Amino acid sequence: MSHLSAQTKPTQADAQHIRHFERTGIASGSSRVSALRIVCGCCEAAGYVPATAALRQGEPAAAIAAFGAHGWLVGATPAEDRCPACSRRSSSDRKQTTKGAGTMAAGPRKTTAKAATAKAAAKTTAITASPTPTEAPGIQADLPPQMGRDDRRIIMEKLDDVYGDNAYGGSWTDTTVARDLNVPRAWVSEVREAFFGPEGSNPLLDRYGQEREEFERLHAGFMAARKRHCEAHDQLVKMAMDISKKADEINRLGKRVERELG
Known part of the structure; x- marks a missing residue:
């Protein structure tokens, strides 16, 4: 074994x-x-x-x-x-x-x-x-990262390029800036609020919201029309079946008249 x-x-x-x-x-x-x-x-x-x-x-x-x-x-x-x-x-x-x-x-x-x-x-x-410096020299403890002077400077330079008129330009947000610089989002938010202003509205996100709202309105209208069409179709199918059934009954009655009354 x-x-x-x-x-x-x-x-x-x-x-x-x-x-x-x-x-x-x-x-x-x-x-x-x-x-x-x-x-x-x-x-x-x-x-x-x-x-x-x-x-x-x-x-x-x-x-x-x-x-x-x-x-x-x-x-x-x-x-x-x-x-x-x-x-x-x-x-x-x-x-x-x-x-x-x-x-x-x-x-x-x-x-x-x-x-x-x-x-x-x-x-x-x-x-x-957790390993201490005595147990594992060179291994650092899992502490929350702290923003240093160089980090702050790099974030400010990036915000200078993508932020203006109290709003981000293009597709930029606190999240996308943090992802681009590989830093925590909280750092970007802190620097932006202290030196630039509110996160504000993003033109691209605004356009996306408007387009999505218009799409949802059109889609809701389409689904309502489709429902009405399906209901009308079902009614027409039922009417066609009723007419067909009535036609069969009349044909049978006509043949009986021919047989019995000549």
Whole structure:
């Protein structure tokens, strides 16, 4: 049975071919840098590694090695990723991890009452289970991003281009600006309200609303006319059937007259 179990466990090589990590931004002093994010499948603690030139090329092996250097176990799927704290706890509980287990992903296993209790306890203490600088140097805590001076300047430059006359131009909104700059929408709203004015109306959205309202009016009129037409059609079909039935009765009566009265 142990031999079969060993065959079904995904290897690190398998993970290198199928794993992709979320790319996000993290605070670094007064600016933001690109980073890759990983989340523990047990306690949901998050960790980041700055995106070096090798990581920006999207090679899974490089990302796995970077997280592994900080004590993370990278599984074949995100649910099998383990932070350093959960990895040590799991190794202590199972007592089956070998010296080279740091290069293996956590394989599927049956859920026992003890494991279920441990997992529930880990989720209720997710903050304490999050990796600290002592446990995983270089891994940053999952803190809300803060807007720095450079972020504010970049947002203001973008708003100068797309905002005017108390309204956005083209198809721009707080949401589309945030998506274009890859920053939180709340940052854009904060800068816009402080230095430019209300979000206001967007000409393209106004046109869309007017066109949609006109379409819905026409569609409602069409459906009402269609209903009337269908009802009239049903009445005509019923009248045709009644006329046909009456014609058959008259024909039968005429033949009887011919037979009986000559």
